[in-house]
Amino acid sequence: MGSDREQAVFEAGIKLGALYHQWVGTPISRVSASSVETAIEHAVILQPFVEEITVRLDRSRMTGNRFGYSELSGLMFDVEIVTRVGFAYCRARLSPSDGYPLMQIAEYNEIPEISRH
Numbered sequence: 001m002g003s004d005r006e007q008a009v010f011e012a013g014i015k016l017g018a019l020y021h022q023w024v025g026t027p028i029s030r031v032s033a034s035s036v037e038t039a040i041e042h043a044v045i046l047q048p049f050v051e052e053i054t055v056r057l058d059r060s061r062m063t064g065n066r067f068g069y070s071e072l073s074g075l076m077f078d079v080e081i082v083t084r085v086g087f088a089y090c091r092a093r094l095s096p097s098d099g100y101p102l103m104q105i106a107e108y109n110e111i112p113e114i115s116r117h
Contacts, residue, residue, distance in 0.1 A: 003084035009108050011049040011083040012092035016103045019044055019079065020094060026072040030059045036072070044081070052082040053090065058096075074101030089113040 002010070019040060026035055034041040037055045044053045062070040079094040090108040094101060 004088035005108055005110055007085040007088065008083045008088045008090040009105060012081055012090040013083065013103065015047060015050060015081055016045060016094045020074060023072055024074055027069045028062060028072045029064065029069045030062050033057045033059055033062065040116055049083045049085055050081065051084045054080045077101055115117065
């Protein structure tokens with residue numbers, strides 16, 4: 001088993017990957033986007049090790065089909081998640097980068113011993 005810091009990074013990656021694959025393809029419109037953002041946040045925050053999550057969906061990419069909705073795509077996501085295992089945390093993002101929904105670690109560290117008390 002790895003360190004708490006390694007586990008926090010792993011958990012962030014797993015959570016973002018699951019979020020992406022679970023929600024891509026969901027019918028969405030500009031009207032329903034805020035409720036979908038909230039639903040994703042409420043679902044992901046329930047999972048172990050998740051401390052914070054913010055989901056924003058790019059409404060400019062919601063062009064709609066002839067029936068009035070779009071399908072949620074990876075390029076619509078702007079997500080930031082914080083995971084914590086023990087005294088270690090990881091901040092990770094899912095956001096568009098050069099036309100690709102890129103997942104990346106923004107920061108990971110351990111809470112200094114001095115701050116634990």
